[in-house]
Amino acid sequence: MAIDTSRIVEFVQIINETWSSPLQIAVAMYLLWQQLGIASLAGLGAMLILIPINGYITGKMRYITNRLMLHKDKRIKLMNEILSGIKVLKLYAWEQSFDDQVMEKRNNEVKQLTTRAYFQGAMVYIFNSATFLFSVSIKRINKYMSGHEIDSQSITRDIKSKDAIVVEKASFSWTKSDNQTLSDITLTVPKNKLIAIVGQVGAGKSSLLHALLGDMNKVKGTININGSVAFVPQQAWIQNATLRQNIIYTNPLDEKKLNKIIDNCALVQDLEILPGGQTTEIGEKGINLSGGQKQRVSMARACYSDSDVYLLDDPLSALDANVGKHIFDKVIGPNGMLKNKTRVLVTHRISVNRFTLLYHQYFLPE
Secondary structure, eight states, X not given: OHHHHHHXXXXXXXXXXXXXXXXXXXHHHHHHHHHHGGGGHHHHHHHHHHHHHHHHHHHHHHHHHHHHHHHHHHHHHHHHHHHHTHHHHHXXXXXXXXXXXXXXXXXXXXXXXXXXXXXXXXXXXXXXXXXXXXXXXXXXXXXXXXXXXXXXXXXXXXXXOSEEEEEEEEEEESSTTSOOSEEEEEEEEETTOEEEEEOOTTSSHHHHHHHHHTOSEEEEEEEEEOSOEEEEOSSOOOOSSBHHXXXXXXXXXXXXXXXXXXXXXXXXXXXXXXXXXXXXXXXXXXXXXXXXXXHHHHHHHHHHHTOSEEEEESTTTTSOHHHHHHHIIIIISXXXXXXXXXXXXXXXXXXXXXXXXXXXXXXXXX
């Protein structure tokens, strides 16, 4: 998407050439005729001859670019799968096998890049390449924008409900054409309680939270959520801004509240290390933060939002035992700062029980 949108931006920047180029050609031909007479028609004839050649090369470039995008998407998808499962990959010593797969996809991509480079060399004088790039990019963006929209009415917001979350015999799929990912889910979460959703890896715990957020297609059943919702994902989302802006986001600054949240989320020592403290600029995707730091910043942002319902997708997974216990005691647990909020904690570790026995558990079916 980033490549496609940048190409459209480039097209918009040079779109004025579509009307100015014919005018420039007409003026140039008039001036050449004044100087060279009939000999000036040679240049015009050469330009007219190149038009069908340009059309042929443009067609080949369109085909090569589509092939290149296909190979590139496959390689990026494989790399995302490798990085997300790197622990399992290292455990079973599958490095060479996956390395061969990545190199195969990369070689296919390089072949397309090489072929395209040859054609680009032949298109030095082609003035309509921007139009071609625009047409390819607009098709990809149209395909993306034409995807199925999530039904905004799939989740009701009945504030009169005595429970924070009520799910009754609901089934969900990621798209309308996919098979059901979650089937016949019934769940009731009382207000101001801590509920742990426990299950094996791949059981659908994270999918259930996305269903509660409205990110999945509801096939049947009902969902009601009473109050505002804050979500802490497994992969923390960090914006390219200061640490303070990443925490308060669009909310007004409250120094006392912010400092308390920073302390409860075990970020005090991290701020002492960072050169600018709260005003330290965080790179895109939190490049200058560790995984645990990004997770705590994400937790701090959720706490600062002061929502009614908190959906926590295994937020302690990237933290060591001491920091995890601190955050559970100070934030998530029965005596934490969210004790008067509804908390739905997803985990595959029953060992979290060592922190507290005062919450309910909902086990996802196998």
